[in-house]
Amino acid sequence: MWIISETKEGITRTTTVEAERLKLVSENCITKFLQQQDIKLVSKDNFGILDKTISNLEIELAEAKAAQESIISGVPISEEIEKGESRRKRKYFMVVGINTAFSSRKRRDSVRATWMPQGEKRRKLEEEKGIIIRFVIGHSATLGGILDKAIEAEDKKHGDFLRLDHIEGYLELSAKTKTYFATAVNLWDAEYYIKVDDDVHVNIATLVETLARHRTKPRIYIGCMKSGPVLSRKGVRYHEPEYWKFGDKYFRHATGQIYAISKDLATYISANQHVLHKYTNEDVSLGAWFIGLDVQHIDDRRLCCGTPPDCEWKAQAGNVCVASFDWTCSGICRSVDRMKEVHRHCGEGENALWKAAF
Template identity: 65%
Template structure:
């Protein structure tokens, strides 16, 4: 080789070749990914001249405002039409229910319930004593104490308007031994109200609903009372107490309570639908305890008219409370309707505060009522003549 020439060995040629290839690849990559090879400045759009004039803007604004007013007017008209339609539907539904129940002598009017007075017996109060097939001795203990029998029972109905009936349905085998026993008892005392209902402890809510519906369609009374067959009642005090609320067409009277909702299976008064009442450990809404309570005619008629859609809970007093809690009802907490047995009711009677009803909370009625009803009556009773002296 001549002087001035640079000699490369094989390794140096490889390195030189790789360098040249890398340089060329980099150049190509740069050209393809960066289109602005000569100018790195971003160009902005030239502002466009608007041809709109102030007059055009005013015209557009007015059109928008007019369209908005038109839309709001139509929305308002539609809303009013829907409200009017809702009222019409509600009125038609009420008239339909009234027509359905008119055959039973009850008509539901917007403010009050009126009864076909020509077909129903007038009364001041109907007292339904809840009883069962196995409770004949309980019924006898009541007949021997606070409930008149025979001609006196009829006289009480005619002169004072106080109707008293033992309330019972039929057995699972209609016409069987149990039903025939009630037929014999009814023939002797004439003091039963028979329901189209299969008896059973777990069907008390249904029985209560049927009792009010049947009573409303049988008697035109101002009040309807439900009482258990192991509770002592002073009829004169009951009539006097109810008389105070004759001007209250929507009265719900009893000892109001709010017990715990029992979610545990197997315990007494277990509520299968406990989850509807909120978190575990919650209490029921206020309602009258089930031993005895009274409702006015309008409320009994409401139950009768709406019986097909009234939900039933496990406990009948809770069921009744749930039927009424959403209505414009006067809840009256009358503690004289839940006195204890002697000495409680006895001391109150001696002090001049005779109780309407007495029972033992621990037994949800008078404990061993068959044996103790006469004792309670003698200790806390108002006297056999008291009810006849009540001015109704």
């Protein structure tokens, strides 16, 4: 209740007092508001760091759980995993797994002759840049047979294979992809894990710079996102026996020629590989594993440029492609014969990789 004096002087004095009170209240409100804004800014800056810290703890928990299960079940940890313990002490930026098959020796040689550094350069890439590149392959149904021995001889010569505990087969690509990520994340402590086919051209430095832009995000899934009709008719390529689960069209997912995932997601696959369902198509399987998670899908069309003249024009315009292939062939058509041509017209140059800052 306001008490107002009858005199003008009283009114003046009372109004002045109230004005002072209002001023104090106003100043307090402004101060509190500014403090709240400061807190919001600090929270926003630190949110990404805190989120990543929590993710790292989850990763360590998953690794400890896997080791405990190995001890309880009596199944020894593989020799490669044991060797990987020393590697894990060092941090890597990315692991690039090139999916290949027993029959693809010429494809592998075309990659070695173009965008994949060899010998001392590859070792330097690992030591100085923290970049691991390996051809990824499992074993034949007859373990130790002629196919496996051929890969062993090739690996002895080049030393650029990652051998998986997986039986190779055309319809087993979803299982192979799952095993690859689970194996790679246990061998190398990297920020990113990439899968690429052996008939795709890749500019490694451009890939590095692209991924480096997303380092503050803990769970990312990068590729050329696509959707398309679910093929329910038997006998057609990419037929999906479980078509009824999807409706008429697939959800958005990265095309299988090349994609990258962050460490958190690779660890998630490793920790849950026994319960992750495999669909016929590997890229659909990967997308399905992430669809219900708090994952940031990044659609980057530089990961799916066409072969010359498309990637060549883009390179001349200063927009170098990360990866190039032909959609009609799900890779570079006749890649053994054309990989050098694509590299000559669309490659970023050998020095780009060593100059890359990230």
